[in-house]
Amino acid sequence: MELNLIQNIAIWALPVLFAITVHEAAHAYAAKRFGDPTAFLMGRMTLNPMKHIDPIGTVALPLLCLLLPGGFLFGYAKPVPVNFGALRNPKHDMRWVAAAGPLANLGMAIGWALLYRFGLEFLQGNSFQLPLVLMAQAGIQINVILMVLNLLPLPPLDGGRILVSILPPAQAQLVARIEPYGFFILLGLLITGLLGTILAPFMGMVMKLIHWIM
Template sequence: MDISSFIQNICIYALPVLFAITLHEAAHAYAARHFGDPTAYLMGRMTLNPVKHIDPLGTIALPLLCLLLPGSFLFGWAKPVPVNFAGLRNPKKDMRWVALAGPAANLVMMLAWTLVLGLVLRAAEGDFVYPLRQMAQAGVQINIVLMILNLIPIPPLDGGRVLISILPDGAARKLARIEPYGMIILLVLMFTKVLFIIMVPFMNICYLFVNHLLRLFS
């Protein structure tokens, strides 16, 4: 990839990525406070300021590497919002709703970018139509990837939290012990392409749904 194409990709993906990670983490913080834990709020993490949620590796370095590698899908993460699950009113039950708030935010953003894309596809050609269409497509893509990635049932991913919340106590404790190694497991799955194999079928379902919605604009 030449430098001009790389810079163009950064311009296209920067805004969708910032929205995706910021609203995902803010949603966790708002949900946690709603269910009784003010930790993220007290630490200044219940905010739409993207700087508060940026992780140097997961938000900057890894997405840039993905943009450089042909054929790879954009992959990354933000700095996790601190949640004291013991501080929730009903820790085990409320944990699932706090965890699901992040992927739910990505789902809403996927639908919002789909709406933008549908409107752009109907717009007359102009200077801003093509770049806005690319940005909307990037917004749909990154939110699908983040939503599905975070629903993988490996703690500390959101899917892991949800699984812990619904398993019997003994099994839940055993799964929770994996959490310190969760990101290592995830990186191994990514570099061995197993993560891609897991995610692609679910991504394809989401793209079929998006294409169905876009047909409503034709």
């Protein structure tokens, strides 16, 4: 079914907002759980999307992706501030704070998959069925994308933090030095089309799990 821009925005807006909001709130909750209240004190441990929206990364960039035919949906929220030095065991706890966001996306993808199944099985003939099913599909897709993207072992992405937390100190320091250039590397991969190529097999693996649940 071919949707126009307004219909696409209506279908994708809620899943995107949920995906980024719960992702960032999960980081904030995990940080507080392991000893760093920075995000909590700044009001970022919340499901209020206005606290996490970045005008460029959350609004403009995803809209541009929707406008481009066959484009790879890409976006980001305002990163939750984490003072890793305040964690009770910084090197060990860092991996759990970093992993909290992708795990939240996995949970939401599964939730959208169950909603998709509900729509197909119990809303047949109902006028709400098609919008709900399309929104659930969007919810699955955006959460799988965010999960896999953020697990790339590239600082400052969550996967980069996890990698730094498990490497020996000397190697961890070398990887951490990439962080100032991480966004530009990611942008270069996106522009050249390599990002989608790198993520595709991992997204396929996660989607197989989701389809099994569905």
